[in-house]
Amino acid sequence: MSTPTNPPAPATAKRARILAVTSGKGGVGKTFVSANLAAALARRGERVLVLDADLGLANLDVVLNLFPKITLHDVFTGKASLEDAILPAPGGFSVLLAGSGLVEYSRLTAEVRDQLLKIIEVVAPRYDRILLDTGAGISDVVLFAVSLATEVLVVATPEPTSLTDAYATIKVLATQQQRSAIALVVNQVSRSGEGRVIRGQLQQVVDRFVTPSLPAGSAPVKIELLGEIPIDKSVREAVQRRQLLLETLPGCEAAKGILAVAAKLTTP
Amino acid sequence: MEWPVTQRTGPLWLIDPKSASLEALRCPKLAGNHVSNRFVRAEKALLDWPAITALPVSHPPAPTEHSQLKLGAALQLLGQSGHPLPELNDVGSAVWLQAVIDALCDLSSRDPLTGLANRRHFELALAREIDRVARAGEPALVLMVDIDRFKLVNDNHGHAAGDLVIQAVAQCLMECVRPMDTVSRFGGEEFAIILPNCPPAFGQQVAERIRRKVEQREVTIALSQVLNVTISLGGAFAPQWVRSSAPLWIERADQQLYRAKSEGRNRACLEMPPVSLVSAEEKGLLFATSQFEEEDHTSNP
Numbered sequence: 091m092s093t094p095t096n097p098p099a100p101a102t103a104k105r106a107r108i109l110a111v112t113s114g115k116g117g118v119g120k121t122f123v124s125a126n127l128a129a130a131l132a133r134r135g136e137r138v139l140v141l142d143a144d145l146g147l148a149n150l151d152v153v154l155n156l157f158p159k160i161t162l163h164d165v166f167t168g169k170a171s172l173e174d175a176i177l178p179a180p181g182g183f184s185v186l187l188a189g190s191g192l193v194e195y196s197r198l199t200a201e202v203r204d205q206l207l208k209i210i211e212v213v214a215p216r217y218d219r220i221l222l223d224t225g226a227g228i229s230d231v232v233l234f235a236v237s238l239a240t241e242v243l244v245v246a247t248p249e250p251t252s253l254t255d256a257y258a259t260i261k262v263l264a265t266q267q268q269r270s271a272i273a274l275v276v277n278q279v280s281r282s283g284e285g286r287v288i289r290g291q292l293q294q295v296v297d298r299f300v301t302p303s304l305p306a307g308s309a310p311v312k313i314e315l316l317g318e319i320p321i322d323k324s325v326r327e328a329v330q331r332r333q334l335l336l337e338t339l340p341g342c343e344a345a346k347g348i349l350a351v352a353a354k355l356t357t358p
Numbered sequence: 359m360e361w362p363v364t365q366r367t368g369p370l371w372l373i374d375p376k377s378a379s380l381e382a383l384r385c386p387k388l389a390g391n392h393v394s395n396r397f398v399r400a401e402k403a404l405l406d407w408p409a410i411t412a413l414p415v416s417h418p419p420a421p422t423e424h425s426q427l428k429l430g431a432a433l434q435l436l437g438q439s440g441h442p443l444p445e446l447n448d449v450g451s452a453v454w455l456q457a458v459i460d461a462l463c464d465l466s467s468r469d470p471l472t473g474l475a476n477r478r479h480f481e482l483a484l485a486r487e488i489d490r491v492a493r494a495g496e497p498a499l500v501l502m503v504d505i506d507r508f509k510l511v512n513d514n515h516g517h518a519a520g521d522l523v524i525q526a527v528a529q530c531l532m533e534c535v536r537p538m539d540t541v542s543r544f545g546g547e548e549f550a551i552i553l554p555n556c557p558p559a560f561g562q563q564v565a566e567r568i569r570r571k572v573e574q575r576e577v578t579i580a581l582s583q584v585l586n587v588t589i590s591l592g593g594a595f596a597p598q599w600v601r602s603s604a605p606l607w608i609e610r611a612d613q614q615l616y617r618a619k620s621e622g623r624n625r626a627c628l629e630m631p632p633v634s635l636v637s638a639e640e641k642g643l644l645f646a647t648s649q650f651e652e653e654d655h656t657s658n659p
Contacts, residue, residue: 257644295644305606
């Protein structure tokens with residue numbers, strides 16, 4: 091008996107997985123996680139591009155200690171080609187920085203959206219994964235950036251304020267973008283297993299308030315813990331030195347946490 | 359040479375039986391003068407002509423093909439569509455063809471009872487709106503409208519009165535919206551309205567305006583018999599930035615309509631735009647079992 095086989099995917103279908111990194115609250119280490127996670131993924135053999143989707147308000151340039159002359163701003167205004175704006179970052183991945191000139195784009199116009207969409211279309215076939223480092227909060231820019239992604243990662247810390255904002259973000263993404271799978275990384279945990287507890291708490295509130303509010307037939311919203319990153323003075327040290335943690339102190343506990351997140355992301 | 363003449367509401371049409379071409383003659387004096395057997399024959403032949411052909415008028419194809427739209431049927435279509443009649447001597451030309459296509463499109467997208475967009479047109483418009491919202495992220499609202507206790511109107515006053523009520527409500531809806539909005543008869547006594555670029559802050563106002571308009575409207579269903587009806591409205595905004603699906607969007611608006619009905623009818627319920635606010639109840643549960651309970655403790659009762 092012959093069984094039908096799936097036709098091989100066309101070569102053009104090979105496209106980067108797009109992961110939006112968001113947080114709700116600022117200052118939880120979202121950009122730190124984006125940059126170091128990109129480095130960790132690169133170590134695992136992935137071609138990674140980090141895109142500053144905060145349009146000039148992110149600190150990606152500070153974290154990476156890169157202050158390029160050519161940025162996304164120049165691509166938008168037609169002064170430079172996309173290729174010139176994509177830079178190699180210290181961790182073995184590529185980065186596309188917005189540049190402070192993009193502050194004027196913080197109001198999300200149709201042009202900005204089209205430009206971003208176009209850029210992602212162009213770069214998607216060249217990478218295995220694109221990380222969108224979004225801004226803090228739940229502004230329309232953030233929601234739009236997240237809407238471009240196939241997967242979304244929420245970074246939270248055990249701080250009650252961070253947890254509340256992470257929950258608010260998850261709620262908006264579930265109700266507004268019909269996202270039923272949310273990945274979670276808990277940063278700055280003070281003891282092992284805290285991430286699991288926090289995931290459980292978020293999941294509990296989501297089950298009680300978010301999933302029942304969705305239209306009938308919607309998949310229940312599920313929060314998946316990708317990992318936890320312990321409080322580690324090495325992080326502060328690396329940030330102060332404006333270096334990637336994975337480059338300078340790859341053996342520290344926080345770096346191990348990030349490597350574990352990358353491992354979980356790459357293993358299906 | 360003798361010309362058979364036929365009179366229509368507009369200009370007079372002359373048919374040259376020899377060349378079989380048509381000519382419009384704007385001469386009211388001729389009206390009704392040349393009614394003869396010959397004219398009737400000519401007129402009948404005219405109506406059986408193929409209405410859509412790329413051939414020039416002077417060489418119409420033989421009127422034998424059954425599949426072709428006959429001129430008579432085409433004229434009827436044009437009349438019903440309310441489009442201005444094109445010159446009849448353009449029959450077969452691109453102008454005429456376009457007029458017939460326009461009329462067909464128009465008729466196929468309209469509800470015959472109310473003249474509103476029909477369900478088919480609504481679904482097309484909704485798909486277009488979803489595209490627009492996904493691209494531009496503009497807020498867009500869908501309102502589902504249902505006449506309250508409509509069955510009672512039919513049962514107590516007959517279906518003719520029911521039709522009059524539906525027509526009156528349709529008119530109210532049309533009077534309350536902008537030209538860019540799509541008002542459609544969704545089915546039975548249910549209507550659906552698409553309001554592109556409608557900010558959440560205005561949604562409730564629009565819905566309320568429509569509700570009030572219908573409430574105040576007196577529908578004359580017979581000589582000195584006036585009826586008042588009310589409607590319930592449910593509304594939902596399109597999710598921004600993402601491609602929603604038409605059934606999902608409609609369902610969300612429908613849910614609000616059910617809410618309006620269950621809360622007592624004659625009201626408008628809109629789905630609140632996604633709230634990023636976290637309620638006290640949610641916070642309570644979020645920190646209920648947490649290790650932060652003491653830190654987060656407040657003296658609020």
